Amino acid sequence: METLVVDHPLVAHKLTVLRDVQTDSPTFRRLADELVTLLAYEATRDVRVTDVTVDTPLSPAHGVRLARPAPLVVPILRAGLGMLDGMTRLLPTAEVGFLGMIRDEGTLTAQTYATRLPEDLSGRQCYVLDPMLATGGTLAAAIRLLFDRGAQDVTAICLLAAPEGLAYLDGEFRGSGKPVRVVTAALDERLNDNGYIVPGLGDAGDRLYGVV
Ligand SMILES: O=P(O)(O)OC[C@H]1O[C@H](OP(=O)(O)OP(=O)(O)O)[C@H](O)[C@@H]1O
Numbered sequence: 740m741e742t743l744v745v746d747h748p749l750v751a752h753k754l755t756v757l758r759d760v761q762t763d764s765p766t767f768r769r770l771a772d773e774l775v776t777l778l779a780y781e782a783t784r785d786v787r788v789t790d791v792t793v794d795t796p797l798s799p800a801h802g803v804r805l806a807r808p809a810p811l812v813v814p815i816l817r818a819g820l821g822m823l824d825g826m827t828r829l830l831p832t833a834e835v836g837f838l839g840m841i842r843d844e845g846t847l848t849a850q851t852y853a854t855r856l857p858e859d860l861s862g863r864q865c866y867v868l869d870p871m872l873a874t875g876g877t878l879a880a881a882i883r884l885l886f887d888r889g890a891q892d893v894t895a896i897c898l899l900a901a902p903e904g905l906a907y908l909d910g911e912f913r914g915s916g917k918p919v920r921v922v923t924a925a926l927d928e929r930l931n932d933n934g935y936i937v938p939g940l941g942d943a944g945d946r947l948y949g950v951v
């Protein structure tokens with residue numbers, strides 16, 4: 740599994756404000772949106788393109804367009820929804836599938852409550868959006884589902900990752916023969932006893948949308 744921690748002063752600045760407990764929900768939403776666009780720039784470095792020629796006003800010019808089938812972007816509800824607009828701004832022709840997943844805060848296991856994805860993902864490049872990679876249980880379940888439907892490769896874009904979650908994903912997908920990448924703004928220290936990322940930013944869903 741490949742992990743990329745995006746090292747850029749704008750990313751670090753926005754992430755610092757995002758972490759701040761004083762940051763309100765509207766600002767949190769705007770920063771999450773801006774951050775995902777910066778991360779998506781790196782995450783899409785291997786997006787498939789095909790060669791094309793266009794006519795400029797002066798002459799033909801060789802270039803590329805995004806290949807078909809279009810990439811599939813999959814936000815994991817609820818918190819991943821806060822990353823969708825920032826991603827589709829960069830990849831407007833991508834299709835969007837949805838996964839509703841919630842972590843049982845007692846057992847720290849992920850439960851899937853909604854699946855709205857194409858049945859056949861053969862040959863598709865998939866981009867999963869979830870701000871928090873903590874134990875990795877949620878993301879692993881999402882990636883398994885996409886591979887079971889034939890996805891070619893999966894890139895997860897996370898705002899924060901914990902070492903425990905990255906190690907879990909690596910163990911799950913190493914040797915699977917399917918490429919998995921994680922692109923994140925920061926690799927934090929650890930998980931606490933409740934499975935929260937430390938220092939982290941708290942509960943991403945609650946900070947985006949309020950406590951439910
Ligand atoms: O790596 P894990 O240990 O599985 O935890 C991470 C998951 O927890 C959070 O979602 P949550 O279950 O709080 O749902 P929400 O988005 O509805 O708030 C987060 O957005 C991830 O999906």
Ligand SMILES: O=c1cc[nH]c(=O)[nH]1
Pocket residue numbers: 871873934935936937939940941942943944
């Ligand atoms: O730190 C964490 C861990 C799981 N889910 C969150 O929203 N935050």
Ligand SMILES: [Mg+2]
Pocket residue numbers: 818942943944945
């Ligand atoms: Mg939550």
